[in-house]
Amino acid sequence: MRVWSDLPVGRVVRLDVDADAVALSLDPLPPGAPAILTYRPGLAELLDDARTVAGLVASVLRELDAAALALFPAWLPGAAGIDGPGGAGLRAVRSLALRRASSGEHYGPFLAELAERALAGGPSGFPPEVRAAGLARVLAGSYGRSAAAVLVHVPDGLGAGAQEVFVAGCEWLAQRAKAGVWLTGAPLDAVDRVPAVRPRLTTGPAGTGAPAARSRPSGAPAAGPGAPGEARTSGAQAGGAQGGGGRLGYPAIAGRPHPGSAAELALEAALARCAWASGRAWNQTYLPHPLAAPIRLDLLWERERCVVEIDGPDHRGAAKFAADRERDVLLQIDGYAVLRFLDVQVLTDIETVLRRIAQFLRGRRGTEG
Incomplete structure:
Protein backbone atom coordinates (compact mmCIF):
# COMPACT_ATOMS: atom_id res chain seq x y z
CA MET A 1 0.00 0.00 0.00
CA ARG A 198 -4.30 1.04 -3.03
CA PRO A 199 -3.36 3.91 -0.72
CA ARG A 200 -3.06 3.38 2.99
CA LEU A 201 -5.87 5.39 4.53
CA THR A 202 -6.03 6.87 7.99
CA THR A 203 -9.65 7.62 8.75
CA GLY A 204 -11.12 9.26 11.80
CA PRO A 205 -9.39 10.77 14.83
CA ALA A 206 -8.13 7.40 16.04
CA GLY A 207 -7.37 6.03 12.60
CA THR A 208 -3.97 4.65 13.51
CA GLY A 209 -5.34 2.51 16.30
CA ALA A 210 -3.44 4.45 18.93
CA PRO A 211 -5.09 4.78 22.35
CA ALA A 212 -7.11 7.93 22.89
CA ALA A 213 -4.78 9.73 25.24
CA ARG A 214 -5.05 13.30 26.45
CA SER A 215 -5.84 15.41 23.39
CA ARG A 216 -3.90 18.51 22.52
CA PRO A 217 -4.82 21.36 20.19
CA SER A 218 -2.62 22.59 17.40
CA GLY A 219 -2.24 25.93 19.13
CA ALA A 220 -2.29 29.25 17.35
CA PRO A 221 -3.54 29.56 13.80
CA ALA A 222 -1.13 28.11 11.28
CA ALA A 223 1.40 30.61 9.99
CA GLY A 224 0.80 32.09 6.58
CA PRO A 225 -2.00 31.66 4.06
CA GLY A 226 -0.59 28.44 2.64
CA ALA A 227 -1.23 26.29 5.69
CA PRO A 228 -3.80 23.64 4.86
CA GLY A 229 -7.08 23.33 6.65
CA GLU A 230 -10.00 21.17 5.63
CA ALA A 231 -11.32 20.50 2.17
CA ARG A 232 -14.74 21.79 1.24
CA THR A 233 -16.74 21.48 -1.96
CA SER A 234 -16.95 24.13 -4.57
CA GLY A 235 -20.49 23.90 -5.78
CA ALA A 236 -23.63 22.04 -4.98
CA GLN A 237 -21.70 20.34 -2.21
CA ALA A 238 -20.47 23.47 -0.51
CA GLY A 239 -20.52 22.99 3.21
CA GLY A 240 -19.46 19.36 2.92
CA ALA A 241 -16.02 17.88 3.06
CA GLN A 242 -14.85 20.30 0.41
CA GLY A 243 -16.14 23.66 -0.97
CA GLY A 244 -16.07 26.09 -3.98
CA GLY A 245 -18.47 27.00 -6.87
CA GLY A 246 -19.37 24.11 -9.20
CA ARG A 247 -18.29 20.47 -9.22
CA LEU A 248 -14.78 20.90 -7.86
CA GLY A 249 -13.90 20.70 -4.17
CA TYR A 250 -10.74 22.16 -2.68
CA PRO A 251 -9.27 22.44 0.81
CA ALA A 252 -9.79 25.41 3.07
CA ILE A 253 -6.91 27.65 4.08
CA ALA A 254 -6.09 27.68 7.78
CA GLY A 255 -7.01 30.94 9.45
CA ARG A 256 -9.86 31.95 7.13
CA PRO A 257 -13.34 30.73 6.25
CA HIS A 258 -13.58 28.64 3.13
CA PRO A 259 -14.31 30.90 0.14
CA GLY A 260 -16.69 28.28 -1.28
CA SER A 261 -18.77 27.90 1.88
CA ALA A 262 -21.58 30.45 1.96
CA ALA A 263 -22.29 29.48 5.58
CA GLU A 264 -18.71 30.05 6.76
CA LEU A 265 -18.49 33.37 4.94
CA ALA A 266 -21.83 34.52 6.36
CA LEU A 267 -20.90 33.52 9.88
CA GLU A 268 -17.53 35.26 9.70
CA ALA A 269 -19.14 38.43 8.35
CA ALA A 270 -21.55 38.40 11.28
CA LEU A 271 -18.88 37.58 13.87
CA ALA A 272 -16.65 40.38 12.59
CA ARG A 273 -19.26 42.85 13.89
CA CYS A 274 -19.32 41.32 17.40
CA ALA A 275 -16.78 42.43 20.00
CA TRP A 276 -17.35 39.24 22.01
CA ALA A 277 -16.20 37.10 19.03
CA SER A 278 -12.51 38.03 19.32
CA GLY A 279 -9.99 35.21 19.59
CA ARG A 280 -11.59 33.00 16.91
CA ALA A 281 -9.60 31.00 14.38
CA TRP A 282 -11.00 29.27 11.30
CA ASN A 283 -10.08 25.84 9.94
CA GLN A 284 -7.51 24.78 12.48
CA THR A 285 -5.91 21.35 12.80
CA TYR A 286 -6.26 19.43 16.07
CA LEU A 287 -4.16 16.42 17.06
CA PRO A 288 -5.93 14.01 19.46
CA HIS A 289 -2.73 12.01 20.02
CA PRO A 290 0.78 12.10 18.51
CA LEU A 291 0.13 8.82 16.69
CA ALA A 292 -3.47 9.53 15.70
CA ALA A 293 -4.87 11.15 12.60
CA PRO A 294 -5.38 14.92 12.98
CA ILE A 295 -8.84 16.39 12.68
CA ARG A 296 -9.91 19.75 11.29
CA LEU A 297 -12.03 22.23 13.24
CA ASP A 298 -14.33 24.63 11.42
CA LEU A 299 -14.08 27.39 14.00
CA LEU A 300 -12.15 27.48 17.26
CA TRP A 301 -11.97 29.68 20.33
CA GLU A 302 -8.99 28.01 21.91
CA ARG A 303 -8.85 29.96 25.19
CA GLU A 304 -12.51 29.20 25.89
CA ARG A 305 -12.14 25.63 24.54
CA CYS A 306 -15.06 26.12 22.20
CA VAL A 307 -15.39 24.46 18.80
CA VAL A 308 -18.11 25.43 16.32
CA GLU A 309 -18.90 23.02 13.49
CA ILE A 310 -21.03 23.89 10.45
CA ASP A 311 -22.55 20.74 9.02
CA GLY A 312 -23.54 20.42 5.39
CA PRO A 313 -25.56 17.63 3.77
CA ASP A 314 -22.59 15.25 3.65
CA HIS A 315 -22.55 15.08 7.46
CA ARG A 316 -25.83 13.14 7.34
CA GLY A 317 -24.18 10.11 5.71
CA ALA A 318 -23.36 7.16 7.95
CA ALA A 319 -19.57 7.35 7.66
CA LYS A 320 -19.33 11.08 8.24
CA PHE A 321 -21.90 11.00 11.05
CA ALA A 322 -19.93 8.29 12.88
CA ALA A 323 -16.66 10.18 12.42
CA ASP A 324 -18.27 13.37 13.76
CA ARG A 325 -19.43 11.59 16.90
CA GLU A 326 -15.98 10.09 17.48
CA ARG A 327 -14.19 13.39 17.14
CA ASP A 328 -16.76 15.14 19.37
CA VAL A 329 -16.05 12.66 22.14
CA LEU A 330 -12.29 13.18 21.86
CA LEU A 331 -12.73 16.93 22.03
CA GLN A 332 -15.10 16.69 25.00
CA ILE A 333 -12.67 14.46 26.89
CA ASP A 334 -10.13 17.25 26.58
CA GLY A 335 -12.57 19.85 27.87
CA TYR A 336 -13.82 21.31 24.61
CA ALA A 337 -17.47 22.02 23.93
CA VAL A 338 -18.64 21.30 20.40
CA LEU A 339 -21.47 23.48 19.11
CA ARG A 340 -22.92 22.12 15.85
CA PHE A 341 -25.13 24.05 13.46
CA LEU A 342 -26.53 23.10 10.07
CA ASP A 343 -25.29 25.27 7.22
CA VAL A 344 -28.89 26.08 6.33
CA GLN A 345 -29.44 27.33 9.88
CA VAL A 346 -26.46 29.67 9.58
CA LEU A 347 -27.83 31.02 6.31
CA THR A 348 -31.45 31.44 7.42
CA ASP A 349 -31.33 32.09 11.18
CA ILE A 350 -27.91 33.51 11.91
CA GLU A 351 -29.11 35.57 14.88
CA THR A 352 -29.96 32.38 16.79
CA VAL A 353 -26.56 30.93 15.93
CA LEU A 354 -24.80 34.06 17.14
CA ARG A 355 -26.85 34.17 20.33
CA ARG A 356 -25.97 30.56 21.23
CA ILE A 357 -22.26 31.01 20.54
CA ALA A 358 -22.19 34.25 22.53
CA GLN A 359 -24.01 32.66 25.45
CA PHE A 360 -21.50 29.85 25.65
CA LEU A 361 -18.41 32.07 25.32
CA ARG A 362 -19.67 34.48 27.96
CA GLY A 363 -20.33 31.57 30.29
CA ARG A 364 -16.78 30.28 29.82
CA ARG A 365 -15.38 33.76 30.35
CA GLY A 366 -17.54 34.34 33.43
CA THR A 367 -19.01 37.52 31.97
CA GLU A 368 -22.45 38.73 30.98
CA GLY A 369 -21.51 41.51 28.59
Whole structure:
Protein backbone atom coordinates (compact mmCIF):
# COMPACT_ATOMS: atom_id res chain seq x y z
CA MET A 1 0.00 0.00 0.00
CA ARG A 2 1.05 3.59 -0.60
CA VAL A 3 0.51 6.69 1.49
CA TRP A 4 -0.89 9.78 -0.20
CA SER A 5 2.56 11.29 -0.67
CA ASP A 6 3.64 8.19 -2.63
CA LEU A 7 0.80 8.25 -5.17
CA PRO A 8 1.92 9.21 -8.67
CA VAL A 9 1.53 12.66 -10.18
CA GLY A 10 1.60 13.25 -13.90
CA ARG A 11 -0.50 10.17 -14.63
CA VAL A 12 -3.94 8.64 -14.19
CA VAL A 13 -4.51 5.83 -11.68
CA ARG A 14 -7.54 4.26 -10.06
CA LEU A 15 -7.72 4.13 -6.25
CA ASP A 16 -8.77 0.69 -5.10
CA VAL A 17 -10.48 1.94 -1.93
CA ASP A 18 -13.92 2.94 -0.73
CA ALA A 19 -14.87 6.50 -1.76
CA ASP A 20 -16.26 7.39 1.69
CA ALA A 21 -13.03 6.26 3.34
CA VAL A 22 -11.07 8.38 0.90
CA ALA A 23 -13.12 11.46 1.79
CA LEU A 24 -12.55 11.00 5.51
CA SER A 25 -8.82 10.40 5.08
CA LEU A 26 -8.41 13.70 3.22
CA ASP A 27 -9.93 15.78 6.02
CA PRO A 28 -7.59 17.49 6.77
CA LEU A 29 -5.11 17.29 3.91
CA PRO A 30 -2.47 14.69 4.87
CA PRO A 31 1.09 15.89 5.52
CA GLY A 32 3.37 15.40 2.53
CA ALA A 33 0.49 14.85 0.11
CA PRO A 34 -0.10 17.00 -2.95
CA ALA A 35 -2.81 19.63 -2.80
CA ILE A 36 -5.75 17.29 -3.44
CA LEU A 37 -8.89 18.65 -5.07
CA THR A 38 -12.05 16.62 -5.57
CA TYR A 39 -13.99 16.65 -8.84
CA ARG A 40 -17.54 15.26 -8.76
CA PRO A 41 -19.14 15.61 -12.18
CA GLY A 42 -22.77 14.60 -12.55
CA LEU A 43 -23.60 12.06 -15.22
CA ALA A 44 -25.67 14.45 -17.34
CA GLU A 45 -23.01 17.15 -17.26
CA LEU A 46 -20.25 14.66 -17.92
CA LEU A 47 -22.02 13.14 -20.90
CA ASP A 48 -22.40 16.61 -22.33
CA ASP A 49 -18.79 17.66 -21.61
CA ALA A 50 -17.25 14.31 -22.57
CA ARG A 51 -18.42 14.25 -26.17
CA THR A 52 -14.88 15.35 -27.03
CA VAL A 53 -11.62 15.42 -25.12
CA ALA A 54 -11.40 19.17 -25.71
CA GLY A 55 -14.86 19.66 -24.21
CA LEU A 56 -14.00 17.68 -21.09
CA VAL A 57 -10.68 19.51 -20.68
CA ALA A 58 -12.39 22.88 -21.03
CA SER A 59 -14.93 21.93 -18.35
CA VAL A 60 -12.27 20.84 -15.86
CA LEU A 61 -10.11 23.91 -16.54
CA ARG A 62 -13.10 26.16 -15.80
CA GLU A 63 -13.44 24.49 -12.41
CA LEU A 64 -9.71 24.73 -11.63
CA ASP A 65 -9.71 28.37 -12.71
CA ALA A 66 -12.65 29.18 -10.43
CA ALA A 67 -10.90 27.52 -7.49
CA ALA A 68 -7.69 29.46 -8.08
CA LEU A 69 -9.57 32.76 -8.27
CA ALA A 70 -11.52 31.96 -5.09
CA LEU A 71 -8.32 31.10 -3.20
CA PHE A 72 -6.64 34.42 -4.04
CA PRO A 73 -4.54 35.80 -2.34
CA ALA A 74 -3.24 32.56 -0.79
CA TRP A 75 -1.04 31.93 -3.81
CA LEU A 76 0.30 35.48 -4.12
CA PRO A 77 2.38 36.61 -1.12
CA GLY A 78 1.99 40.29 -0.36
CA ALA A 79 -1.46 40.62 -1.91
CA ALA A 80 -3.52 40.11 1.24
CA GLY A 81 -4.42 43.78 1.59
CA ILE A 82 -5.46 44.24 -2.04
CA ASP A 83 -9.17 43.55 -2.39
CA GLY A 84 -10.25 45.36 -5.54
CA PRO A 85 -9.12 46.69 -8.92
CA GLY A 86 -9.48 50.33 -7.92
CA GLY A 87 -6.54 52.65 -7.54
CA ALA A 88 -3.26 50.84 -8.05
CA GLY A 89 -4.74 47.42 -7.27
CA LEU A 90 -4.27 45.86 -10.69
CA ARG A 91 -0.77 47.25 -11.13
CA ALA A 92 0.16 46.07 -7.64
CA VAL A 93 -0.95 42.46 -8.08
CA ARG A 94 0.61 42.30 -11.52
CA SER A 95 3.93 43.47 -10.08
CA LEU A 96 3.71 40.97 -7.22
CA ALA A 97 2.91 38.14 -9.64
CA LEU A 98 5.82 38.92 -11.94
CA ARG A 99 8.14 39.17 -8.96
CA ARG A 100 6.96 35.80 -7.65
CA ALA A 101 7.37 34.18 -11.07
CA SER A 102 10.91 35.51 -11.41
CA SER A 103 12.02 33.46 -8.41
CA GLY A 104 10.09 30.24 -9.02
CA GLU A 105 8.52 27.93 -11.58
CA HIS A 106 5.50 30.09 -12.41
CA TYR A 107 5.05 31.53 -15.89
CA GLY A 108 5.01 35.25 -15.27
CA PRO A 109 2.47 36.43 -17.88
CA PHE A 110 -0.03 33.75 -16.86
CA LEU A 111 0.35 34.43 -13.13
CA ALA A 112 0.02 38.18 -13.71
CA GLU A 113 -3.15 37.71 -15.75
CA LEU A 114 -4.61 35.38 -13.11
CA ALA A 115 -3.89 37.92 -10.37
CA GLU A 116 -5.57 40.68 -12.36
CA ARG A 117 -8.60 38.48 -13.05
CA ALA A 118 -8.87 37.68 -9.32
CA LEU A 119 -9.62 41.39 -8.82
CA ALA A 120 -11.38 42.39 -12.01
CA GLY A 121 -12.81 39.16 -13.44
CA GLY A 122 -12.86 38.22 -17.10
CA PRO A 123 -11.74 35.15 -19.10
CA SER A 124 -8.22 33.88 -19.60
CA GLY A 125 -6.50 34.52 -22.90
CA PHE A 126 -4.04 31.65 -22.58
CA PRO A 127 -4.32 28.28 -24.37
CA PRO A 128 -5.39 25.15 -22.42
CA GLU A 129 -1.83 23.80 -22.12
CA VAL A 130 -0.59 26.95 -20.40
CA ARG A 131 -3.65 27.18 -18.19
CA ALA A 132 -3.41 23.54 -17.06
CA ALA A 133 0.23 23.84 -15.99
CA GLY A 134 -0.21 27.28 -14.46
CA LEU A 135 -3.34 26.45 -12.49
CA ALA A 136 -1.78 23.27 -11.08
CA ARG A 137 1.21 25.25 -9.81
CA VAL A 138 -1.02 27.98 -8.35
CA LEU A 139 -3.31 25.49 -6.56
CA ALA A 140 -0.36 23.54 -5.17
CA GLY A 141 1.24 26.76 -3.95
CA SER A 142 -1.94 27.86 -2.20
CA TYR A 143 -1.39 25.03 0.30
CA GLY A 144 2.39 25.08 0.42
CA ARG A 145 2.55 21.81 -1.54
CA SER A 146 4.92 20.93 -4.37
CA ALA A 147 2.26 19.35 -6.60
CA ALA A 148 -1.48 19.08 -7.11
CA ALA A 149 -3.81 16.14 -7.68
CA VAL A 150 -7.44 15.86 -8.69
CA LEU A 151 -9.49 13.08 -7.12
CA VAL A 152 -12.20 12.32 -9.70
CA HIS A 153 -15.41 10.53 -8.68
CA VAL A 154 -16.57 8.63 -11.77
CA PRO A 155 -20.39 8.51 -11.98
CA ASP A 156 -22.33 5.40 -12.94
CA GLY A 157 -23.75 5.11 -16.43
CA LEU A 158 -20.89 6.08 -18.74
CA GLY A 159 -20.96 4.10 -21.99
CA ALA A 160 -17.88 2.71 -23.69
CA GLY A 161 -17.34 5.75 -25.91
CA ALA A 162 -17.78 8.23 -23.06
CA GLN A 163 -15.39 6.20 -20.90
CA GLU A 164 -12.68 6.40 -23.56
CA VAL A 165 -13.09 10.16 -23.97
CA PHE A 166 -13.20 10.59 -20.20
CA VAL A 167 -9.94 8.71 -19.63
CA ALA A 168 -8.24 10.47 -22.54
CA GLY A 169 -9.23 13.83 -21.04
CA CYS A 170 -7.88 12.78 -17.64
CA GLU A 171 -4.62 11.69 -19.27
CA TRP A 172 -4.32 15.02 -21.05
CA LEU A 173 -4.80 16.88 -17.78
CA ALA A 174 -2.31 14.72 -15.88
CA GLN A 175 0.37 15.12 -18.52
CA ARG A 176 -0.05 18.84 -19.27
CA ALA A 177 -0.57 19.89 -15.67
CA LYS A 178 1.97 17.43 -14.25
CA ALA A 179 -0.70 16.63 -11.68
CA GLY A 180 -2.07 13.42 -10.29
CA VAL A 181 -5.48 12.37 -11.59
CA TRP A 182 -6.84 9.71 -9.26
CA LEU A 183 -10.12 7.97 -10.04
CA THR A 184 -12.69 6.56 -7.62
CA GLY A 185 -16.34 5.64 -8.02
CA ALA A 186 -17.83 3.62 -10.87
CA PRO A 187 -15.58 1.19 -12.76
CA LEU A 188 -14.40 1.95 -16.29
CA ASP A 189 -15.00 -1.47 -17.83
CA ALA A 190 -14.33 -0.34 -21.40
CA VAL A 191 -10.86 1.07 -20.66
CA ASP A 192 -8.15 -1.25 -19.37
CA ARG A 193 -5.07 0.98 -19.37
CA VAL A 194 -5.65 2.69 -16.00
CA PRO A 195 -3.62 0.92 -13.29
CA ALA A 196 -5.10 0.43 -9.82
CA VAL A 197 -3.26 1.43 -6.65
CA ARG A 198 -4.30 1.04 -3.03
CA PRO A 199 -3.36 3.91 -0.72
CA ARG A 200 -3.06 3.38 2.99
CA LEU A 201 -5.87 5.39 4.53
CA THR A 202 -6.03 6.87 7.99
CA THR A 203 -9.65 7.62 8.75
CA GLY A 204 -11.12 9.26 11.80
CA PRO A 205 -9.39 10.77 14.83
CA ALA A 206 -8.13 7.40 16.04
CA GLY A 207 -7.37 6.03 12.60
CA THR A 208 -3.97 4.65 13.51
CA GLY A 209 -5.34 2.51 16.30
CA ALA A 210 -3.44 4.45 18.93
CA PRO A 211 -5.09 4.78 22.35
CA ALA A 212 -7.11 7.93 22.89
CA ALA A 213 -4.78 9.73 25.24
CA ARG A 214 -5.05 13.30 26.45
CA SER A 215 -5.84 15.41 23.39
CA ARG A 216 -3.90 18.51 22.52
CA PRO A 217 -4.82 21.36 20.19
CA SER A 218 -2.62 22.59 17.40
CA GLY A 219 -2.24 25.93 19.13
CA ALA A 220 -2.29 29.25 17.35
CA PRO A 221 -3.54 29.56 13.80
CA ALA A 222 -1.13 28.11 11.28
CA ALA A 223 1.40 30.61 9.99
CA GLY A 224 0.80 32.09 6.58
CA PRO A 225 -2.00 31.66 4.06
CA GLY A 226 -0.59 28.44 2.64
CA ALA A 227 -1.23 26.29 5.69
CA PRO A 228 -3.80 23.64 4.86
CA GLY A 229 -7.08 23.33 6.65
CA GLU A 230 -10.00 21.17 5.63
CA ALA A 231 -11.32 20.50 2.17
CA ARG A 232 -14.74 21.79 1.24
CA THR A 233 -16.74 21.48 -1.96
CA SER A 234 -16.95 24.13 -4.57
CA GLY A 235 -20.49 23.90 -5.78
CA ALA A 236 -23.63 22.04 -4.98
CA GLN A 237 -21.70 20.34 -2.21
CA ALA A 238 -20.47 23.47 -0.51
CA GLY A 239 -20.52 22.99 3.21
CA GLY A 240 -19.46 19.36 2.92
CA ALA A 241 -16.02 17.88 3.06
CA GLN A 242 -14.85 20.30 0.41
CA GLY A 243 -16.14 23.66 -0.97
CA GLY A 244 -16.07 26.09 -3.98
CA GLY A 245 -18.47 27.00 -6.87
CA GLY A 246 -19.37 24.11 -9.20
CA ARG A 247 -18.29 20.47 -9.22
CA LEU A 248 -14.78 20.90 -7.86
CA GLY A 249 -13.90 20.70 -4.17
CA TYR A 250 -10.74 22.16 -2.68
CA PRO A 251 -9.27 22.44 0.81
CA ALA A 252 -9.79 25.41 3.07
CA ILE A 253 -6.91 27.65 4.08
CA ALA A 254 -6.09 27.68 7.78
CA GLY A 255 -7.01 30.94 9.45
CA ARG A 256 -9.86 31.95 7.13
CA PRO A 257 -13.34 30.73 6.25
CA HIS A 258 -13.58 28.64 3.13
CA PRO A 259 -14.31 30.90 0.14
CA GLY A 260 -16.69 28.28 -1.28
CA SER A 261 -18.77 27.90 1.88
CA ALA A 262 -21.58 30.45 1.96
CA ALA A 263 -22.29 29.48 5.58
CA GLU A 264 -18.71 30.05 6.76
CA LEU A 265 -18.49 33.37 4.94
CA ALA A 266 -21.83 34.52 6.36
CA LEU A 267 -20.90 33.52 9.88
CA GLU A 268 -17.53 35.26 9.70
CA ALA A 269 -19.14 38.43 8.35
CA ALA A 270 -21.55 38.40 11.28
CA LEU A 271 -18.88 37.58 13.87
CA ALA A 272 -16.65 40.38 12.59
CA ARG A 273 -19.26 42.85 13.89
CA CYS A 274 -19.32 41.32 17.40
CA ALA A 275 -16.78 42.43 20.00
CA TRP A 276 -17.35 39.24 22.01
CA ALA A 277 -16.20 37.10 19.03
CA SER A 278 -12.51 38.03 19.32
CA GLY A 279 -9.99 35.21 19.59
CA ARG A 280 -11.59 33.00 16.91
CA ALA A 281 -9.60 31.00 14.38
CA TRP A 282 -11.00 29.27 11.30
CA ASN A 283 -10.08 25.84 9.94
CA GLN A 284 -7.51 24.78 12.48
CA THR A 285 -5.91 21.35 12.80
CA TYR A 286 -6.26 19.43 16.07
CA LEU A 287 -4.16 16.42 17.06
CA PRO A 288 -5.93 14.01 19.46
CA HIS A 289 -2.73 12.01 20.02
CA PRO A 290 0.78 12.10 18.51
CA LEU A 291 0.13 8.82 16.69
CA ALA A 292 -3.47 9.53 15.70
CA ALA A 293 -4.87 11.15 12.60
CA PRO A 294 -5.38 14.92 12.98
CA ILE A 295 -8.84 16.39 12.68
CA ARG A 296 -9.91 19.75 11.29
CA LEU A 297 -12.03 22.23 13.24
CA ASP A 298 -14.33 24.63 11.42
CA LEU A 299 -14.08 27.39 14.00
CA LEU A 300 -12.15 27.48 17.26
CA TRP A 301 -11.97 29.68 20.33
CA GLU A 302 -8.99 28.01 21.91
CA ARG A 303 -8.85 29.96 25.19
CA GLU A 304 -12.51 29.20 25.89
CA ARG A 305 -12.14 25.63 24.54
CA CYS A 306 -15.06 26.12 22.20
CA VAL A 307 -15.39 24.46 18.80
CA VAL A 308 -18.11 25.43 16.32
CA GLU A 309 -18.90 23.02 13.49
CA ILE A 310 -21.03 23.89 10.45
CA ASP A 311 -22.55 20.74 9.02
CA GLY A 312 -23.54 20.42 5.39
CA PRO A 313 -25.56 17.63 3.77
CA ASP A 314 -22.59 15.25 3.65
CA HIS A 315 -22.55 15.08 7.46
CA ARG A 316 -25.83 13.14 7.34
CA GLY A 317 -24.18 10.11 5.71
CA ALA A 318 -23.36 7.16 7.95
CA ALA A 319 -19.57 7.35 7.66
CA LYS A 320 -19.33 11.08 8.24
CA PHE A 321 -21.90 11.00 11.05
CA ALA A 322 -19.93 8.29 12.88
CA ALA A 323 -16.66 10.18 12.42
CA ASP A 324 -18.27 13.37 13.76
CA ARG A 325 -19.43 11.59 16.90
CA GLU A 326 -15.98 10.09 17.48
CA ARG A 327 -14.19 13.39 17.14
CA ASP A 328 -16.76 15.14 19.37
CA VAL A 329 -16.05 12.66 22.14
CA LEU A 330 -12.29 13.18 21.86
CA LEU A 331 -12.73 16.93 22.03
CA GLN A 332 -15.10 16.69 25.00
CA ILE A 333 -12.67 14.46 26.89
CA ASP A 334 -10.13 17.25 26.58
CA GLY A 335 -12.57 19.85 27.87
CA TYR A 336 -13.82 21.31 24.61
CA ALA A 337 -17.47 22.02 23.93
CA VAL A 338 -18.64 21.30 20.40
CA LEU A 339 -21.47 23.48 19.11
CA ARG A 340 -22.92 22.12 15.85
CA PHE A 341 -25.13 24.05 13.46
CA LEU A 342 -26.53 23.10 10.07
CA ASP A 343 -25.29 25.27 7.22
CA VAL A 344 -28.89 26.08 6.33
CA GLN A 345 -29.44 27.33 9.88
CA VAL A 346 -26.46 29.67 9.58
CA LEU A 347 -27.83 31.02 6.31
CA THR A 348 -31.45 31.44 7.42
CA ASP A 349 -31.33 32.09 11.18
CA ILE A 350 -27.91 33.51 11.91
CA GLU A 351 -29.11 35.57 14.88
CA THR A 352 -29.96 32.38 16.79
CA VAL A 353 -26.56 30.93 15.93
CA LEU A 354 -24.80 34.06 17.14
CA ARG A 355 -26.85 34.17 20.33
CA ARG A 356 -25.97 30.56 21.23
CA ILE A 357 -22.26 31.01 20.54
CA ALA A 358 -22.19 34.25 22.53
CA GLN A 359 -24.01 32.66 25.45
CA PHE A 360 -21.50 29.85 25.65
CA LEU A 361 -18.41 32.07 25.32
CA ARG A 362 -19.67 34.48 27.96
CA GLY A 363 -20.33 31.57 30.29
CA ARG A 364 -16.78 30.28 29.82
CA ARG A 365 -15.38 33.76 30.35
CA GLY A 366 -17.54 34.34 33.43
CA THR A 367 -19.01 37.52 31.97
CA GLU A 368 -22.45 38.73 30.98
CA GLY A 369 -21.51 41.51 28.59
